[in-house]
Amino acid sequence: MPSQVVVSHFSKRYGAFEAVRSLSFTIEKGEIFGLLGPNGAGKTTTIECLVGLRDPDAGELSVGGLDVRQHPREAKQKIGVALQNPALPDKITAREALKLFGSLYPTRVAPEILLERFSLTEKADLPFDSLSGGQRQRLSLALAFVNNPELVVLDEPTTALDPQSRGEIHAEIARMKADGHTVLLSTHYLEEAERLCDRIAIIARGTIVALGTPAELIARAGVKQSCTVLTTKPLPRGLLTKATGVEGLELEGNTARFQTADPPGTLAGLAALLASERIELVDLHLRKASLEEVFLSLTHTAAPREGLSS
Amino acid sequence: MNGFAALFLVSCRLHFRNRMALLYGYLFPLIFLVAFWVLYRHESVPLLRHMGELLTVSILGGACFGLPTSMVSERERGVWRRYRLTPATTWSLVASTVAARYVIILSSGLLQLAVALAVGMTFPEEPLLLFATFSVVAFAFIGLGLVIAMLADTVPAVQALGQCVFLPMLIIGGVAVNLSALPEWAQILSGFFPGRYAVEALQATVSGKGLEGLSFCLMSLTLSGIAGSVAGAKLFRWDAQQKFATRGGKVWLTAVFAAWLAVGGISVWRDQMVAEAKTLASRAAAEAEAAAPRHEWEKITAKDVAALDYHLPPDEGVVAPFAPSDMAPDDYVVEQLTKVRENISTWAPGLAGDDVQRVRTLICVAAVPDSVQQPCEMFIPAIVLDHLQATFPKVKLIQMLTWIAKNPDAGTVVDDVTDIGVGGTADPELVRERAYFYAIKFVARLTGRRDN
Numbered sequence: 001m002p003s004q005v006v007v008s009h010f011s012k013r014y015g016a017f018e019a020v021r022s023l024s025f026t027i028e029k030g031e032i033f034g035l036l037g038p039n040g041a042g043k044t045t046t047i048e049c050l051v052g053l054r055d056p057d058a059g060e061l062s063v064g065g066l067d068v069r070q071h072p073r074e075a076k077q078k079i080g081v082a083l084q085n086p087a088l089p090d091k092i093t094a095r096e097a098l099k100l101f102g103s104l105y106p107t108r109v110a111p112e113i114l115l116e117r118f119s120l121t122e123k124a125d126l127p128f129d130s131l132s133g134g135q136r137q138r139l140s141l142a143l144a145f146v147n148n149p150e151l152v153v154l155d156e157p158t159t160a161l162d163p164q165s166r167g168e169i170h171a172e173i174a175r176m177k178a179d180g181h182t183v184l185l186s187t188h189y190l191e192e193a194e195r196l197c198d199r200i201a202i203i204a205r206g207t208i209v210a211l212g213t214p215a216e217l218i219a220r221a222g223v224k225q226s227c228t229v230l231t232t233k234p235l236p237r238g239l240l241t242k243a244t245g246v247e248g249l250e251l252e253g254n255t256a257r258f259q260t261a262d263p264p265g266t267l268a269g270l271a272a273l274l275a276s277e278r279i280e281l282v283d284l285h286l287r288k289a290s291l292e293e294v295f296l297s298l299t300h301t302a303a304p305r306e307g308l309s310s
Numbered sequence: 311m312n313g314f315a316a317l318f319l320v321s322c323r324l325h326f327r328n329r330m331a332l333l334y335g336y337l338f339p340l341i342f343l344v345a346f347w348v349l350y351r352h353e354s355v356p357l358l359r360h361m362g363e364l365l366t367v368s369i370l371g372g373a374c375f376g377l378p379t380s381m382v383s384e385r386e387r388g389v390w391r392r393y394r395l396t397p398a399t400t401w402s403l404v405a406s407t408v409a410a411r412y413v414i415i416l417s418s419g420l421l422q423l424a425v426a427l428a429v430g431m432t433f434p435e436e437p438l439l440l441f442a443t444f445s446v447v448a449f450a451f452i453g454l455g456l457v458i459a460m461l462a463d464t465v466p467a468v469q470a471l472g473q474c475v476f477l478p479m480l481i482i483g484g485v486a487v488n489l490s491a492l493p494e495w496a497q498i499l500s501g502f503f504p505g506r507y508a509v510e511a512l513q514a515t516v517s518g519k520g521l522e523g524l525s526f527c528l529m530s531l532t533l534s535g536i537a538g539s540v541a542g543a544k545l546f547r548w549d550a551q552q553k554f555a556t557r558g559g560k561v562w563l564t565a566v567f568a569a570w571l572a573v574g575g576i577s578v579w580r581d582q583m584v585a586e587a588k589t590l591a592s593r594a595a596a597e598a599e600a601a602a603p604r605h606e607w608e609k610i611t612a613k614d615v616a617a618l619d620y621h622l623p624p625d626e627g628v629v630a631p632f633a634p635s636d637m638a639p640d641d642y643v644v645e646q647l648t649k650v651r652e653n654i655s656t657w658a659p660g661l662a663g664d665d666v667q668r669v670r671t672l673i674c675v676a677a678v679p680d681s682v683q684q685p686c687e688m689f690i691p692a693i694v695l696d697h698l699q700a701t702f703p704k705v706k707l708i709q710m711l712t713w714i715a716k717n718p719d720a721g722t723v724v725d726d727v728t729d730i731g732v733g734g735t736a737d738p739e740l741v742r743e744r745a746y747f748y749a750i751k752f753v754a755r756l757t758g759r760r761d762n
Contacts, residue, residue: 051395053549073397081395087388091327096320103316104396127327143392 002065004029004151004182005050010059012045019045020206022059027151027199032173032183034197036190036295042206043186044084047155050184051081064150077105080149084156086140090129094120094139097128098146105147118142118172134165141172152176153184158192170196190292202298209298217294224259229270230283231256239277243269254282313398314406321410325380335376335418339368342486343422347429356430362513364426365419365444366485366505372415373451374475378459378468381407386464386550394548404546408452415448435518443515443528447508450531453538454504457566460545463553479505501581502574504534526580530573537569607666607713615712618750620759630680630747631688643686649731650675650690654697657730665702667721669710670745672698673752674724677744681725681736690732695752708756711749718746 005027012020020042027033035043049056050063052072061068068075088097095111102108115121118138123131131139137157144152154173158166173196176183187193193200194214202210202217210217224247229235235256241249245262246269260266263286274281325331346360353359384390393403427433434440454475462468480486482496483503492500500506507527514524544562547554554560625632633639639647654660660672676691684690698707714720723742726735754760 053391053394073399076395076397079395083388083392083395085388087392089324089384089387089389091324092320096323100313100316100320101392101396104313104393104398106397147396 003027004031004064005033005184006060006062007046007050008060010046010049010061011057012042012049012054013057018206020049023203023206023208024059025201025208025211027182027184029150029182030177030180031198032177032185032196034193034200035184035186035203036193036200037203041203043203044155045206046203047153047184047186051079051153052076077107077147078150079153080144080147080151081153082137082140082144082155082157084159086128086136088128088139091127093125093127094131094142095124097139098142101143102146107148108146109148114142114145117145119168132165133161134168137161137165137169138172141169149181151182151184153186155186156188157185158187158189166192190295202295204298210294218288224261225263226259226285226287227257227263227266228283228285228287229256229281230254231274232280232282235273235279236277239273240270243273245269313396314402314409317403317406318410321380321407322413325410325414331376331380334379335372335414336421338371339364339418339422340425342367343425355432357426358431358517359513361423361426361431361434361516362509362511363485364422365512366447366508367480368418368422369415369444369448369451369508370476370479370485370505372411372418373448373455374458375455375468375472376414377408377411377452377455378462378472379465380411381456381459382462382468383465385459385547388550390548391550400546401543404456404543408456411452411455412445412448415452416444419444434516436515440512440515443511446528446531446535447512449535450504450508450538451535453535453542454566455538456542457538457545457563460542460547461554461563463550463555479503484509498578498581499574501577502570504531504570504573507531507573526576530577533569533573534566537565541565605664605666606717607710610709610712610716614716615708615753615757618712618715618753620750620754622747622750622754625688625751628683630677630691630744630751632691632748632751633688635692637689639686639689643689646686646731647689647693650686651693653730654693655701659724659729663721665706666710666713669698669702669707670714670721671724673714673745673748674741675727675730675732676748677723677741678725678727678734678736679732680744680748681740682734684732684734686732691748691751694748695755698752699756704756708753711753711756715746715749715753718742718749 003026007026008024010020010023011018023042023046025033035046037043045054048054050061050068052068052075056069063075064078066075066078092100094115098111098114102111111124112121115124118141120135120138120142123135128136128139141154141157144154157173158169161169170192173183173185177198185193185197197214199211199213200217201208210220212220231254234251234254237249237251240246240251240256240258244265245260246258246266247260249256249258267286273279325335343357343364346364347357350357350360357364381390390403423434458468458471458475462471482492482499484492484497484500484506485503485508489497489500489506507530511524511527511531513519541562544559545554545557547557623629625634654672654675657675660668660675662668663671672694676687676694679687679690702710719742723738723745725738725741728734751760
């Protein structure tokens with residue numbers, strides 16, 4: 001089955017600045033694909049070129065088998081977009097907005113259906129400027145569905161939302177996948193990407209530095225595990241550093257934090273040390289590497305390019 | 311409902327939900343109306359002479375402030391960026407926005423008209439023409455509004471650019487200040503602003519002058535509208551991140567300036583042509599007036615001259631004698647003749663009245679001595695004829711003499727010419743008779759029918 005989205009050797013410059021350099025990835029039908037990267041990495045540029053807001057300089061961008069440059073109007077009929085900024089006139093109501101934007105497509109979903117699906121029925125006739133941040137974002141998601149799209153593009157949909165609203169949006173995104181939609185999600189939140197995405201592309205300096213499932217990325221990165229130890233009295237630094245595999249030791253009162261690439265060996269050495277020093281263990285946490293740590297390890301050399309939109 | 315109609319309806323609805331838009335779109339034009347009403351309160355029909363100005367202000371405000379403010383505000387908020395995500399074409403979205411703005415401006419104009427009628431203005435003489443002209447003016451200014459919307463990066467920039475267009479048109483463009491009250495340079499400059507043509511065309515339809523002679527106004531407004539629309543379309547920006555300074559296609563702005571310059575240039579040329587035509591017409595009228603016969607004697611033709619009865623008493627006879635040029639006077643009359651020759655040009659009666667009366671009086675200088683049989687009588691006619699020839703053009707003189715001969719009883723005659731140097735008082739009727747003879751004898755000599 002052909003890929004729903006194909007991005008191949010895509011490049012984009014803004015004057016002398018190369019925002020994206022020969023970027024390539026595909027998104028399969030029914031997949032939630034995450035784009036991760038620091039500010040200025042090229043995420044938004046990639047999305048804007050894919051949805052027709054900007055013209056790419058080079059490469060192929062297609063949605064549902066249609067080249068977005070050669071067939072922009074037909075491609076746009078297959079795409080629904082929820083922008084980072086909901087961007088509607090202050091006094092337009094949710095019902096009017098859904099009706100208006102639906103009228104701009106040849107096929108459309110009835111506003112009432114979308115209002116109900118996105119829990120906006122009660123707010124349907126209130127002006128946009130009276131809606132809360134979460135309600136606005138739900139309306140933005142609803143607008144992305146007015147044309148019953150094959151591909152839903154979500155550009156940082158949960159930015160600046162409170163945890164409750166963010167949870168609601170996560171539920172909606174999960175429902176999109178359940179309904180068989182293909183989703184391209186750009187986000188700053190690594191936890192969100194790890195939780196929602198089937199695959200993730202990490203972009204830095206306009207190019208993909210890692211691509212795969214969250215688990216694959218973590219495993220591939222080979223990041224050390226973190227260990228936190230709480231004892232009845234402070235552990236002696238000199239002895240602890242001699243334990244097997246302890247790296248990056250930090251001591252703060254009765255708490256010790258460190259990383260290890262050999263958890264079994266380190267924990268065995270730690271147990272022997274506690275016994276010999278007659279120190280009681282109060283608490284111990286051993287945590288595998290997170291996507292955040294993977295992200296930081298992959299992108300720490302790619303400093304944000306300030307003053308430029310990605 | 312298609313996208314065009316949906317956006318049109320939503321744009322109209324949103325306008326009426328925006329208090330500031332209502333304030334600028336309806337209240338400000340009404341403030342102008344009230345100000346004009348108060349300012350020209352002594353006019354017999356309130357506001358009738360100023361509806362062109364008032365409607366132009368209303369259209370100008372709606373098109374050059376309302377439209378770009380709305381478009382730039384929506385662009386800054388990302389609304390147009392969102393529109394771009396849809397398959398709708400640019401032209402349909404812009405056309406829909408423009409159509410909504412036209413309806414908004416039309417409603418503002420109708421409100422002004424209604425208020426003007428309520429305070430006593432008479433109904434416009436040409437309502438359908440007014441509607442058509444209003445639409446052309448709205449088209450011209452909406453084109454300009456589109457250009458402002460594409461030039462301005464922010465709403466404050468719209469206000470600044472709008473004022474740059476609005477104020478000059480208001481003050482020196484003939485919109486708020488009557489052109490006749492402006493200095494000549496401002497009147498010339500006003501020809502470069504479409505506001506002047508808007509006022510003239512609208513006022514003509516309200517006052518009932520019709521659009522005859524206003525084809526140039528409508529043509530210039532249409533040209534401005536087309537130039538603005540084309541430039542606005544070519545410079546169209548979806549995204550607030552696309553700053554005007556960094557985008558291409560600025561050359562399209564020259565279309566707008568070129569249209570204004572062309573219209574202004576043609577206007578200046580037309581004004582010169584009109585002025586020259588007026589000068590020529592007034593000169594021709596003056597010449598025609600000068601050429602036209604103002605007096606009966608000026609109608610005298612060569613045929614009339616030929617028709618005179620030249621069967622006159624002989625020159626050497628008693629009645630109306632006329633000495634030949636080679637005949638020397640006797641010594642005792644030489645002094646008398648010298649006095650006559652010296653005094654005739656300053657003789658007061660000979661200077662009084664119109665030309666024909668002067669000629670008749672001067673003939674009397676010869677007729678009176680003849681009537682009273684003065685010895686010098688036969689030498690004086692030559693002196694008089696010489697003086698007449700020196701005083702009047704020959705053609706005119708022939709006409710006047712002929713007319714006197716044909717109307718011997720008209721005018722007045724002098725029966726005493728003592729002042730000029732020849733004594734004696736004659737019978738006026740006799741003087742008229744002799745004057746008749748001398749008039750014909752003078753004509754005969756002037757036309758070559760008889761030698762001097």
